[in-house]
Amino acid sequence: MNSPHFRRFGHVILAIGLLGLLIWQISSQEDLLKTWSEFKSMDFTKNIFYLILALLLMPINWGIExxxxxxxxxxxxxxxxxxSTYAVLTGISMGIVTPARIGEYIGRLSVLTPEKRPPGVVLMFINSLAQNIINIFFGIFGILYFLDDYYQFDDVKLNQYFVAVCLLSILLISLYFNIRKVVAVTQKLPLPLFLQRWFKKLDLIQNVSNKSLVETGIYSLVRYFVYFLQYCMILKFFNLDLGISQMMAGIATIFMVQSGIPLPxxxxxxxxxxxxxxxxxxxxxSVSGILAATFTLWVINLIIPALFGIAIILFTDYNSNSYEND
Incomplete structure (x- = not known):
């Protein structure tokens, strides 16, 4: 049942299934079709450079990841x-069509041997936490800008908000740099037997050094700025005229809100x-311009990489039990 022919057949079925789900997911959204109609009716020839730049930044964005x-x-x-390329791109393909992005775990962990997948799950949490910390850090200042400039909150409320989000940031950073201690403590808890067995497999997490955590944070920061620049280019492409401070605050706020809301x-x-x-x-x-910009960024950063991921599933055979790492 684990023959190359059987695996190949399974990859073909998986790729076709993912492609079908992706097409269905897009076509089932009436608002997206309306947005696409708006997109086609506009003349963007003078701004095409911004779209090209946003497209060129996409492989840089995911290359960093x-x-x-x-x-x-x-x-x-x-x-x-x-x-790593296989893991990330197939993870995008599976995650975009599965609830709570469960498929992303399958893709990311597919290149690891079974005994290393439990610590791999923790690494995914670390990876996600690093990116969310960056999103929250810049989002704090974005929301402060809106509260002060648009909603005109008084200084007391602004200070209360600032203290609250700073405490949250400190908590997340503390968790991030103490994840090894959290795992070690959890392993000693009187958990159900099946959880004890699972947590016993997490000893390898102790190999994650502070240096690796700092490097992961730096990569997350660089990726944030690449994605930020992409968003700026798309806004320019659709002639959504904003001041630099408005654009910076708005994008930072959107990233922060998106990172805190699970999106089915x-x-x-x-x-x-x-x-x-x-x-x-x-x-x-323009409402249509805002929706078109959102849709375009979604296509560039998720749909196109997902299609590459489907192609990789179709034409590449990775079996974690059958290869040896170099």
Whole structure:
């Protein structure tokens, strides 16, 4: 049942299934079709440079994530850049069509041997936490800008908000740099037997050094700025005129809100659109332009990489039990 022919057949079925789900997910959204109609009716020839730049930044965006994942996984196992690419892109493909992005775990962990997948789950948590800390850090200042400039909160309320989010940030950073202690303490708790067995497999997490955590944070920071620049280019492409401070605060706020809200597959793009309307709507910008910008960024950063991931599943055979890491 684990023959190359059987695995090949399984990969073909999986790729076709993912492609079908992806097409269904997009076509089932009536608002997206309306947005696409708006997109086609506009003349953007003079701004095409911004779209091209946003597209060129996409492989840089995910290339950083691939390097970051390889660097983090190297603390428990040696994987090649090709394997990390496979893990990240197939994770995008599976995650975008599954509830709570469960499929992303399957893709990311597929290049690890079974005994290293439990610590791999913790590494995914570390990886996600690093990115969310960056999102929250900049989001703090973005929201402060809106509270002061648009809602005109008094100084007392602003200070209360600032203290609250700073405490949250400190808590998350403390958790991030003490994840090894958290795992060690959890392993000693009187948990159900099946959980004890699972947590016993997490000893490799002790190999994750502070140096690796700092490097992961730096990669997350660089990726944040790449994604930030992409968003700026898309806003320029759709002639959504904003001042630099408004743009910086708005994008930071959107990233922070998106990172704190779980987005189910079928409503992900609609939720992103609602968040964008909530933020950019304060400046009386074109609703169709805001939705089109959100949709375009979604296609560039998720749909296109997901299609590459499906192609990789179709044409590449990685079996974690059958290869040896270099």
């Amino acid at each position: 691939i390097i970051k994942w390889k660097n983090l996984v190297s603390t428990i196992d040696k994987i090649t850049g090709r394997q 597959p079928l409503s992900a793009i609609l939720a992103r659109g609602e968040i964008a309307l909530m933020v950019w709507g304060m400046y009386n910008l």
